[in-house]
Each structure stands twice: as C-alpha cells, then as structure tokens.
Amino acid sequence: MIEYNTKRFLIVDDFTDFRSALTGMLRQMGVAHIDAAVNGEEALALCRKHSYDVILHDYNLGKGKNGQQVLEELHHDKLLSPHCIFIIISAESSQAMVIAALECEPDSYLTKPFNLASLQQRLDKLITLKAVLRPVLEAEARGDYPAVLEACAKVIAAHPRYAPQCRRQQVAALAALGRRQDQERLLQSLVSERPLPWALVALADLSRETGHWDKALALYQDGIRQFPLIPALYDGLAATELARGNLEEAQEYLQQGLRISPNSLQRQQRMGQVAQRNQDHEQAARAFRQAVDLGRNSLFRNPENHLNLAASLTAQAGDGALGHRVVAEIRQTLGELDKTWRDDPALAIRSRLMHARTLDKSGHAAEARRLAEQVATEVAQLESFFDSDAALQVAAQLRDLGQADAADSVLATSVEMYGDDLAVMAEIARHTDNAALLTAGSQALEWNRQAIALYQQKQYAEALQLFRQALASQPRNISFALNTAQTLLRLAGARALPELRDECERCLQQAAAMPINDHRRERYRKLRERLEQL
Structure with missing residues (x-):
C-alpha cells in the first residue's frame, strides 16, 4: 500500500476548476502536501524551492511555456530528483500534440477527463516502478555508470518484470562508458527478442555513429515499417543521408518526420538548415518561421533561427526586389532578435548586416552601404569574435555590401583563430583566393x-x-x-x-x-x- 500522505505533489494548470477537481482527487487518496501553479514560470520557481514526488502538468497553458518546455528546463537545470514522476495532462488528443508531448519523455501521459480510479491506478504503477528502480536512477544521477549496470543486474534478478526498463538503463550506461561493442550486443539481443521502438532507434543510431550507414538505413527503414509514427526514425534516416551527402533525401525524410510531429523546435531547425543547403528557400523560410515561433518560450531558443529566417526570406526574392510584406517580416524578426539578445554585440553586428542586406534588396542601396560602413567599423572594434560559420557569413555579407577590406579582415581573423581546423580552412578557401591569407598560419x-x-x-x-x-x-x-x-x-x-x-x-x-x-x-x-x- 502506497503512503500518499508522505508524498509532495505539484499541480500545474491554468484552469482553477481543474486544479480544484484534481486537488480533491488527491485529497481522497490521502495526499497532504499539494502545491499549485498556473503557468510554467510559476512551476519552475516552485521546483527551485521544493523537491516534488509527483508533478501533474497540463501540456497547453496558453501564453508562456507549455508542459514540454517546462520538462526540458527541469531536466536541463537538474531540478528533478531521480524519484520524481512527471505526468503530462491534456484535453487535446491530436496526433501532433500527443507525439510532441511524448517526445520529451515524461513518465506518463493522461488525457482529460479522467477519474480518481484511473489516476490512482496510474500513480500506483509509476511510484512502484520508481521505488524498484531507485538504486539505478540514483546511480545514474551521480554519473556512476558502473553502479548503474550493477544495480540493473540486481533489479532484474529480484524483479524480472522490470527487466525492459533496466535494459534501457543498461544501454545508456554502456554508451556513457564507451563500451560500444557491449552496447551493440545488448541492443541486438533486445531487437531480436522483441522489436522495441527505442531499441531499434538506438541500434540504428549506433550503426550510423560508427559509420555503418547501409546497416543504419536498413534498421531505420525496418523500424518505420513496424512503427511508422516514431519521428526519431525519420530523424535518423535524415542524419544518415546527410552523412552520405544526400541532401535532397535528407530533406524528404525530415519532411516526413515533421508531418508526424511538427512541434519539435530542433526538427524544424534542422529542416531549415538542410533546405537552405538545397537552395529551397521557401521551405527553409517555413521551417525557420516555425522554429522562431516554437522557440519563444523554450530553453533552446536560438538567435540563428531569426537570422536564418531573415536570410531565407531575402533569398526567396532571387535577383528581384523584396516586397513590402517580406521587408516587414524581416524587420520584425530582426527587431525581436535585437530585443531578446540585446547584450550580445556580435549578434547585433550580424543583425545590422542583415538589415543592410534587406535595405539593399528593397531598393535603398545608398542607405545599405552607409550602414555596412558603420558595421565594418564595429567589427574591427569587436572584443570577442564570431564562431567560424558566422564569421564566413559576415565576411560574405560585407563583401556583397562593398566592404571588401573588412571582409578580408574577418577572414584573416578566422584563419588565425580556427586555422588548425581543416574543415574551416576549406570553407575559408571558398571565400577567398588570397594565398597569403590562407597560408598565414x-x-x-x-x-x-x-x-x-x-x-x-x-x-x-x-x-x-x-x-x-x-x-x-x-x-x-x-x-x-x-x-x-x-x-x-x-x-x-x-x-x-x-x-x-x-x-x-x-x-x-x-x-x-x-x-x-x-x-x-x-x-x-x-x-x-x-x-x-x-
């Protein structure tokens, strides 16, 4: 019998009536310690103050963070104890929403409405599972992976019914220890015995990471035949085709994954990047627009998505002039970037260069040149520097805007900072044929x-x-x-x-x-x- 009176619960929902109803159910189960929050920020603040045994979190809270974004941040900031149970709750049942919620791997998912009996049955199973796996989960939280393997072996011997959960922990521990052969043997035995989706994905990922691309493709495709609604399988196919240099195939697989689960920030971001490389600027703009939107309340919000959206919108016009609506969207996107990352001078420079490019493409060449001259001066005075990819973009934009000397200066600094990286040097060589610059280091x-x-x-x-x-x-x-x-x-x-x-x-x-x-x-x-x- 589980003693619920010793457990601390957190309810996160923006509807007062539902919070009250759920609180009533928990009181009937004997729960004494119940906190409540109406939005994701309140939930995170409470989790920084208290350690919870169970968090019941609505997926869609209106404005602000959703349940997936809160869970991601809790994991990132290490605010969840190993024994904590996180359950996503939602009244929505669309495929896109359900898969998006499950992709962030909560402990469980409940669809509204539900009653006391179904809630207690779910909680009983999860609390029992966490209690049995406690030594495994605590060793994992410490980063003691040999202890994880030892604890898993003991749990499997004492509680065979929990072997599947322990096998997954064993696979992760072997990966962390770099024991690839043992990891592959365990995964192969699991897939042969019973084709679990996570094991198929992990085995295919391992084959891809070790350069066995044909085997990886076969495993991903076999997984899709059995589990066609697992987005990670399409992600794996896309990553494999990218490694093989097949950009169009990679884009098609990412598109298939997005049809299943479009609410993934990282997947939309990868789609935008691949579409850009394929010169499919329309698709790139759609993907980066979605990434910007999905990132507004996410821990993984990325300024590159704003810059790439502006670049894709500009590239869509080709040699023609930008229309008023496109210019307005670019300005709004760059304005949001400037406001959100106002303390980053390197980003400010890149935003101003993108703005100058927009001016140039919308018929304001003289104003664009003046802005580019100002930016060239700012680049020379920059204390920090761009990463290698951003530096090449800045150099190309400066050159396009008539600032050839400033562009060469950026390339020279890139050679000095990143000259020991052959891949970076190969990219720099695509931007200049200046032999003295390329051999400077x-x-x-x-x-x-x-x-x-x-x-x-x-x-x-x-x-x-x-x-x-x-x-x-x-x-x-x-x-x-x-x-x-x-x-x-x-x-x-x-x-x-x-x-x-x-x-x-x-x-x-x-x-x-x-x-x-x-x-x-x-x-x-x-x-x-x-x-x-x-």
Missing part, C-alpha cells in the same frame, strides 16, 4: 603539430617551447592557447612554479574569447578547474 601549424608529438612522448618542456612559438605567432588561435595551457598545467603541477601558473592563466584568458558555442569550451572549463585546484 602554416608555420604556426607546423610548430603545433611537432609540439603535440612531443607532448604525446611526455617531453613536456620541449613541447611547451613549440606551443609558445605557435601561440606567439597566432595569439588568437584557441587550440594553441589551450594546448599551451594544458602543457603548463602539466609542468606547474609537477614543479609548483607560480610563474607557470601565471602564464597558464594568461593563456586561458586568451582562449576565453572563444564563442560560447565553440566545441572546445568544455576543454577550456576543465583546464580552468585544474588551474584553480593548483
């Missing part, structure tokens, strides 16, 4: 290559001298700064020399200028932690 790259080899041979002092030379030659190169810092930490830790720690601090300050979304930021964070521990 070649000597520094060679020093860095030699230094890495010495570091791997544990010749740290010799490696440090070459890393220093590379960084002195290209002081804005992020990888050179991080490599130098890592070597200094190695030597400072062994010799406890304060001058080495001070030099490491300077290197990390140089690397800190990297864009917030740079893939090396996690490495920077770990090096910063190591320095602070010395």
Whole structure:
C-alpha cells in the first residue's frame, strides 16, 4: 500500500476548476502536501524551492511555456530528483500534440477527463516502478555508470518484470562508458527478442555513429515499417543521408518526420538548415518561421533561427526586389532578435548586416552601404569574435555590401583563430583566393603539430617551447592557447612554479574569447578547474 500522505505533489494548470477537481482527487487518496501553479514560470520557481514526488502538468497553458518546455528546463537545470514522476495532462488528443508531448519523455501521459480510479491506478504503477528502480536512477544521477549496470543486474534478478526498463538503463550506461561493442550486443539481443521502438532507434543510431550507414538505413527503414509514427526514425534516416551527402533525401525524410510531429523546435531547425543547403528557400523560410515561433518560450531558443529566417526570406526574392510584406517580416524578426539578445554585440553586428542586406534588396542601396560602413567599423572594434560559420557569413555579407577590406579582415581573423581546423580552412578557401591569407598560419601549424608529438612522448618542456612559438605567432588561435595551457598545467603541477601558473592563466584568458558555442569550451572549463585546484 502506497503512503500518499508522505508524498509532495505539484499541480500545474491554468484552469482553477481543474486544479480544484484534481486537488480533491488527491485529497481522497490521502495526499497532504499539494502545491499549485498556473503557468510554467510559476512551476519552475516552485521546483527551485521544493523537491516534488509527483508533478501533474497540463501540456497547453496558453501564453508562456507549455508542459514540454517546462520538462526540458527541469531536466536541463537538474531540478528533478531521480524519484520524481512527471505526468503530462491534456484535453487535446491530436496526433501532433500527443507525439510532441511524448517526445520529451515524461513518465506518463493522461488525457482529460479522467477519474480518481484511473489516476490512482496510474500513480500506483509509476511510484512502484520508481521505488524498484531507485538504486539505478540514483546511480545514474551521480554519473556512476558502473553502479548503474550493477544495480540493473540486481533489479532484474529480484524483479524480472522490470527487466525492459533496466535494459534501457543498461544501454545508456554502456554508451556513457564507451563500451560500444557491449552496447551493440545488448541492443541486438533486445531487437531480436522483441522489436522495441527505442531499441531499434538506438541500434540504428549506433550503426550510423560508427559509420555503418547501409546497416543504419536498413534498421531505420525496418523500424518505420513496424512503427511508422516514431519521428526519431525519420530523424535518423535524415542524419544518415546527410552523412552520405544526400541532401535532397535528407530533406524528404525530415519532411516526413515533421508531418508526424511538427512541434519539435530542433526538427524544424534542422529542416531549415538542410533546405537552405538545397537552395529551397521557401521551405527553409517555413521551417525557420516555425522554429522562431516554437522557440519563444523554450530553453533552446536560438538567435540563428531569426537570422536564418531573415536570410531565407531575402533569398526567396532571387535577383528581384523584396516586397513590402517580406521587408516587414524581416524587420520584425530582426527587431525581436535585437530585443531578446540585446547584450550580445556580435549578434547585433550580424543583425545590422542583415538589415543592410534587406535595405539593399528593397531598393535603398545608398542607405545599405552607409550602414555596412558603420558595421565594418564595429567589427574591427569587436572584443570577442564570431564562431567560424558566422564569421564566413559576415565576411560574405560585407563583401556583397562593398566592404571588401573588412571582409578580408574577418577572414584573416578566422584563419588565425580556427586555422588548425581543416574543415574551416576549406570553407575559408571558398571565400577567398588570397594565398597569403590562407597560408598565414602554416608555420604556426607546423610548430603545433611537432609540439603535440612531443607532448604525446611526455617531453613536456620541449613541447611547451613549440606551443609558445605557435601561440606567439597566432595569439588568437584557441587550440594553441589551450594546448599551451594544458602543457603548463602539466609542468606547474609537477614543479609548483607560480610563474607557470601565471602564464597558464594568461593563456586561458586568451582562449576565453572563444564563442560560447565553440566545441572546445568544455576543454577550456576543465583546464580552468585544474588551474584553480593548483
């Protein structure tokens, strides 16, 4: 018998009558601790103050965050305890809404209306399940994946009926431990025994990630034959075709996924990006428009969607002039971007460049050139810098708007910051044939290559001298700064020399200028932690 009087509940619904009715049901079950919220922001605030055993959250709360967005933020901010049960409730039963709710993986889903008996039956099962899986879930929350595997084995032995839930936890733990072969064997046995949708997706994803594209395609397609309403299968097909360079096929698969579940911000964003690459500007504009709309109350709101929407709307006009309605939409989109991310000077520059392009395409060439000149000056004074993709876009826009010198300056900074990335250099080469610019960092790259080899041979002092030379030659190169810092930490830790720690601090300050979304930021964070521990 479950003791509901010890459980703390949170009800989130914008209708007073429903909150009262649900509170009444819970009181009949013996629940003593019940909090209520009328919107997602209130729910998040309460979750920051209290730990809940059960959250009953309506999906659609009108204006503001919906249930899916609240759940995403709770996971991201680690506000849910391992034992907490999150149930999405909704009066809507459309396929798009139901699948959107299920894609964020709540513990359960309830359709209004429901009665006390059905509510208690659902809660009894979920609370029992969480109690049995408690050691597994707590180990997962700690990031102790060997303990997850051990706890799963014990639960399966003691409670065989919960083996399917434990198998999924085992797959995730093996993935986190990098034990791909064990992960594949377990998934293969599960799929052979019973074709569970999540296992089919995971096995196909693993094949794609390891480069076995034909096998991945076959698995995704087999999954669709059995489970045609699982959007993740279409996402996987699209990702596989993208990896194979088949952009049109990737776009078609994304479109199929969107027909099933159009309310996914990430899926709409991927569709916009692929459609852009396919020069399908009409589809790109539709997708980015949806992404902007879906992102307004989402943790995953992304300014790139606003910029890409403006770019796609402009590109739709081709060589013709932009119409008044299109210009109005672009201005509204850029205005929203400027207001929402007002503290980001690099984004402000990109927005102003897009505005200049809009002016140019709508018959105001002189005004566009004046604005572009102002932006070129601002770019030169920018303390931080763009990520590599944004830098190339900025350079191209500046050149189109008659600012060739400013465009070359942006490309030169990109070579210095990202010159050790061959893919970035290949893209830069598509924007310029300036041999001096493209080879500016070649000597520094060679020093860095030699230094890495010495570091791997544990010749740290010799490696440090070459890393220093590379960084002195290209002081804005992020990888050179991080490599130098890592070597200094190695030597400072062994010799406890304060001058080495001070030099490491300077290197990390140089690397800190990297864009917030740079893939090396996690490495920077770990090096910063190591320095602070010395």
